[in-house]
Amino acid sequence: MKKLIPPLLAVTLLLTAAVFRLQPAAADKLPYTDISASYAKDAIIRLHANNVMKGTSESLFSPTRSITRAEFMTTLTRIFQVNPAESAVPAYRDVPKSAWYYGTIQAATELGLTEGMGDGIFQPEQPLTRQEAAAWLVRALKQTVSSANAPTSYKDETSIAVWAKPYIGSISQLGLMQGSGGMFYPAQAITRQETAVILDRLLQDKRWTDAIAANSNPGIRIGWQYGQSTEAYKKSVLQSNVNVLAPRWYFLESTGKISDSSVPPLITWAKSNGKQVWAMVGNRFDQETTHKMLASSSLSSDAIQSLKSYVQKYGLNGINVDFENIAASDRSLFTSFISKLAQELHSVSAVLSVDLPPDLGTDWSDAYNYAELAKSADYLVVMAYDEHWSGASAGSVASLGWVQKHLDKLLAKVPADQLVLGMPLYTRDWSLSGNGATLSSEDISLPEQNNRVSQYGVKPKWNAAAGQYTVEYRKNGTLHKIWLEDARSLSEKYRLGAKYGIAGYAYWHIGGDSPDVWTSLKNAEKYEGFSFK
Template sequence: MKKIKVITLLVTAALTSAISMNALSATITEKKSNEPFKDIQNSYAKDSIINLHSKGIMNGTTSELFSPTKKITRAEFITTLVRLLRLEPSSSMIPAYKDVAPTSWYYGSIQTATELALTEGTGGAMFEPSKPITRQEAATWIIRALKQKTTNSSSSTDYTDNSAIASWARPYVSTITKLGLMKGSEGKFYPNQDITRQETAVLLDRLLQNNSWSTVLESTTQASKIQMGWQYGQTNEEYEQSIMKSNVNVLSPRWFFLESDKTIKDYTNSSLVTWAKKNGKKIWPLLGNRSSQETTHQFLSSSERTAAAIQKIKSLVTKYDFDGINIDFENVLPADRENFSKFVSSLSEQLHSIGAVVSVDVSPDLGSDWTEAFDYRLLGQKADYLVLMGYDEHWSGGSTPGPVASLSWVQSGLDTLLKQVPAEKVILALPLYNRDWTLNRNGTAVSSEDISLVDQDEKLQRLGVRAIWDSKLGQYTGDYSKNGITHRIWLEEARSLSLKYRMATDRKIAGFAYWSIGGETTDIWTSLRNTERYASYSFK
């Protein structure tokens, strides 16, 4: 009987052990099945890989493999970094690099990073997307992405292989080391060593462990800036369709005009008003003077005419429940400076009493008769917003060819205005048009033709124009020949507009306006959204 009992106990123990082993095996199998890739079980970066994959930041080399020990390419790294920053791939029309085709899977991410000045490629308009990224290159991109301040380029690091670190990379290596994101080994940084995909995962996951930074990146709330779009040359239906594809939240149709009889005429279209309210858009109809200097002078010189006009505008704003108006008086005599300021002041007082805002379009202060009529400081005190028309640096009919709005010119005009008007009352208007210049053999202008950005892109594609980036202007230039005559275009597109947008956003202005809606290629809106989002990040 004892033998039978012992055998029974042994069998029972064996069965229990087998069941336990099966349960453990099932648990391990289930754990492996929950991992996104087959080949990360023995990787020191396994947890980081899983975390980044769950957030949609890093993908595998296939649907089942991560390839942790494989070197990561420049294209893969910048794509991962753009995802980490929660930015959209840009479909901008002009490739920034000769070796990055618009059909490549990484095109959008490289364009986005370039538009935000996170990278400039490897020189000569090349990016070398398939080349592995080195440790010093990775350090540079990350520190730029985090907007961290660095020391000057001649500084040295504490690594014993400091001489092997490129001079341009030393500030970034020094900063990333101090932040604890990258460290060397045995006193060396190994700047030219390629990094692997698992090293990248650990590095970026370490970045996300900073609660302050991860909170910034995961934030879904952004201050809503004014995005005003003027209607010009489009039917209401065309305008509505363009608005729905854009970032615009304030419509400015051309509905109020000072006519030759010195009275304000109303051309409001009620159907567009209804559509705007239905789609959550504000309306600031434009009040224009048709650039008539004489009519404007006679109007501003009469207190009775201006008083009557102000009451009519007030009644129209009330009738249609407009949110405000946009005053666009151009070609005003310097002698009318005081009267123009009085008109804006009185109109602002009346519209403020009914909860409507007043915005006034002004040109950059060039110290000429064209802008002498604008008392920027007083207008800024009385109106809610001044809209700086950041274009026409070189204008149609001018003898000197050049860009419509180079970065330095727009920045100079904006900074000059900000000395007299608070940033929260300034809106920067950007051009959705350009000029095709016909040149003499000596490079002077013969003539120029206004073109939309859509027309510009069509010409580039049809004529095979090679666009060359000019970092000083913040623009591409493109030449082509027609009937033996040279044409040149200083291009406005996603990259150039993004640079101007970021420059202005850094100055914390109230918003932007666009002349005019319908002239743009739709890709620019993605680029400007990226610029807006990235500008909102503050990594401390």
């Protein structure tokens, strides 16, 4: 039946990567007055023409000057067509938001191209060494590094840092960097003309340019509507990477019937903007009414036919089922309901997605037979948040390790191309007692989170294991702690999903986001779509 579903991304949702068309060097007119004697002249001309590498002023390139860490990383992100990320939370103490390179260093960090020098320091104005350049290039091209113990064949191998040896081995095999006279000079600062030659060499190689130019499949990007008017929701969707709208239109009522609150103009708008609509049907966490409907063949049949009729009446692309707090004893009934609903929706070429909690091994998730549900539904949307919930012990809403653990668990039962990762556009502000016990917690949006970080003048600390920043502040003598969700933490989760090859992502909820996160997520979508050989 799934073959009957129109491909979501076949026509309207393809991302087209721009192709680098390297211009020939023009000998009669040089873009800079100081490159005529440089061995990198032709490379500099091509990189300038393609807006990849710029000079140190309008007329000077400064070919023999060392390139700084900020300059090199900025140039590297241009090659991959990554946009500067004006992230709300700076990754480094020495890279202020006012710096010209802030956005490119943020973007590179969020994509995992660099982690700086450690301890929240990047040293942007420091000259880049040849071994550092090798590491950044190999990471950026997603290459598997050589063994740390493998010889590099360079005469000055003993001068190569232990951490750099695998990268130098790999970059040499790729043919992008070579030494001179059998020497690599790993600790030597790399010049701007050397950089130009290396990057031009990269852009002359079809291995890399074909991958950058290739169309990538953006996958599913669901944006749930909650607490927003239709107009506000549309505005939020347009600034996001969402390609599937999930408005909350249908609810299981106490009568066992499915109510209809459809907004047809939103469907028209979505279609005109190349987006699909998978309207959500919820049960309001009402366990008793859900059992009543599932246990009744007539009520469940009526509910299925109602949803099918809404699809046909309004021209919906699909239905998103969000039934939560189902009794574990109703496990088989819910599985059967989804199977029958899938048959009816597939008969009218509609998509069925089902929202599910992670497999927690508790009564909150015991009602869901993940493997069986995947045999009927087209997509299972795992709501990978509420790791720590209101009223429980303080902690992250969705730490990276926790998300990974549950993805691993589900992927043992569900094909990756049917799994959609739900990500939080909210977090919690925890009030703690003197001994660290939870006093209370408050759900907050990402803009409110950012406001509090600014208001209390706190400096976020990166927790690599959690894949998040944390902050602490005091209000009226009470200690508060927040595990931040921001552009970097969300990019980390996005990259994790891409590593597993999942079908897509879903965001709870649109309107809770800080506008800056979308540039970062779009960068992740683009960069993770590159497949380098």
